[in-house]
Amino acid sequence: MPSRAPVEHRVLDEGAPRPPVPADPHRARRLLGDLVAPASRVLAIAGVVVLVGLVPWLSRTDPALTVLRGRSAELAATPEALAAVRADLGLDAGPWAFLAGWLADAVRGDFGTSWVSGAPVAAGMVSALGVSLTLMALAAVVAALVAMALVAPTLHGAVHGRPRRPGGALAATLTALPEFLLASVLLVVVAVWLGLLPPYGWQGFSYAVLPAVALGVPAGGLVGLLLADAVAAAATEAWLATWTAAGASRARLAGGLLLRATPGLLPQVGLVLVGLTGGAVAVEQVFAIPGLGRATLGAAATQDLPALQVGVLLLLAVAAVLGVLAQLGRRLVLGAALRASALPAPPAPPPSGRAPWVVPALAALVLLLVIGLGLPGDAYSADRGRLSPPSADLLLGADASGRDLLARLGQGAASTIALALLITAAGCVLGVALGLLPRASTGLVEVTNATPPVIAGILVVAVAGPSAAGAAVAVLAVSWAPLAAHTAALVGEARAQPHVAVLEVLGVGPARRLLLHVLPAVLPPVVRNALIRLPGIALALAALGFLGLGPQPPAPDWGLVLAGGMPYVERAPWVVLAPAASLVALSVLAVTASALRPARRRALPRRAPEEIEQP
């Protein structure tokens, strides 16, 4: 052993003053780092405004032609006349000058005049917004009632000492139908067949009932199911027994259970509220309600771009306000716990006793049957009798043009699923890439989460016109965000694993750590998550098709088939029932498959107590 000076036994004077906290040498970098997320938000919002402002310039259809047609049916579309219109609109000045002009006017509240009617667009859109907000408020009331009805049995069982999973999975699944489908079915059954309520318009309270139900039931169904699950999980926790033993009343127990179950759900409630905005577009279209969504859809159909710009901005603003309200609600409920990052983990749902795959397997079987039987048929020739009823030869009957409905549904399903697979693959790539940069992508994720697919679809249609590819781009643009969030969470977990944390000391560089150690742990669960979302993506595509924002006739898209059948529902119910039933099977698959989701968090190795730093 090398010689060294003997070690003395020294003790620090316990009264010695603590050295002062040194100034932060990395202050500038830390402040910059804190700015990344806010900057990302500002950039994302600015990006959306710029995109909306540039729509007339980006549009592939010639805006000048649209305006000319709007001004006069007689004027010939000569190059001179078109150039005059372009100069009038400011389109000849180049994109940035055009954008600057639009922004300067928009700040003053002047969004221009309609290219179709010539009237100022802002005033009409704001009154339409009032109608939409009324509809959404009524829908929120319906949603709250539905959620309470769904959670009540579970809560009742829990406070009486019999915690159980919410029952009636199929009934609950039906509440998770997409709004456009539920609206169509309600319109057909309640308004047309039973004649109980008016089918179209907005002239009084009775006109608002069906739309509010169509919009509120899916939202309330989803929230109610999640809440019932969380309550059932919370009821298995030990504190409930402690409270019961201490003599807490049943009302007290129920309150405690709800308070324990709610915070974990608030992010999802935020997404559901944002979804109301997109759902309102579809519901207004079905029931012909003069709201913001229908006005914006109409503007997209007539290429009335100034009206479309205001409509999209207002819809996004409503979605953003709802998202922010949900965030504020979360802060209010969680309060100090959120700031101290001492958030209690959301209760894990108890394992389901019955085989959870039976319902999704049945739904998948129905879809496979439709595809298998329909794919070989001829989806385009109108050689059958118009509106022929179902028969042995024509299993689902024929549509209004005399085309084989089963063949149309089978081929529509095949092309929709192929498209949904492509979107899923692209969404995986986008989600993983952006999930690796959680702070820089904050704004993009938030804007995406506040954009329902329908609004993205309207924007894409305004720029490129309606097409299957455009619908795919719109759905892709808003479907990667949950995958990015999942990736970010998994990356954090993977980096915390001891065998990954040690790599830096072994000389393994950052790129190698990421590619060989972090990504292999992250990719399989993210891909599984993306595949589970596939039916939901197919449903979003069908919704865009239904609203005319996707493939155009005669494509056999499911949404188009349903929309095309609506006018004939009284004479030939099968033209609506066949596509509606197929879509129900798809919805059931989407909802029940997402309940199959494998546990998101694998149990981390428990840390030894001495490792936890005490401040």
Place this chain on the structure above:
Amino acid sequence: MSLLVARDLHVVHRRRRSAPVHALAGVDLSVGAGERVALVGRSGSGKSTLVRALLALQPLDAGDVTCAGRPVRPGRTSALRWYRRLVQYVPQDPALSLDPRASVRDLLAEPVRRLEPGTGRRAQDARVAEVLDAVGLDASLGDRRPGQLSGGQAQRAALARALVTGPQVLLADEPLSGLDPPRRADALALLQRVSREQGTALVVVSHDLAAAAALCERALVLDAGRVVEEGPSGEVLASPSSSAARALVDAAAPVPVG
């Protein structure tokens, strides 16, 4: 001359919306060649932060770390290769620190590949065989995955991985925590033997003063980010003078029954 020197280290954990935590408040430490030093302290005393600072994983707010006279600070992987060859680390939970997908041979060869690029395949194999022998593991275990090793074997494999680049200093984080008494004795003896045979200096982090004293000739007691007592480990254990050291000694005393 001392090999690894830390002078007046300050680390402040700054989080938004909470008061900054002065985790290291002026720590001085020097480790000579072949010396065995214990860092003891209760939870939250700053041990883990000090280890991260010594491993160049923790940005410092003030002070510096030098090794053989060269400054050491967090930075690019390639710029720290020389240091990682000289100073290596056996993490807490050694079994969990081994990638479950890799073979023991690959796990042990990885530091050689990364820290001594250009080492040939056969030289890597020879080094792996050498360290397996040094920690008393049979060469046939090289083909196994970590999941196929016993707890004691995994601990030895993690130690072998830290030794494979021939470091001058070995940092061991709680090497005895979570072990039952017979395995504690084994682990103590192994660390002591390796340190003697290879001439490697040891820095042992522990909350157990008695065990650390059995292994190391010198002990530093950390409390609230400062070294409150240091000296020959036997003396610190026998006559603890600071309240923090007394608390550690008392905590280890058998609980009176009755």
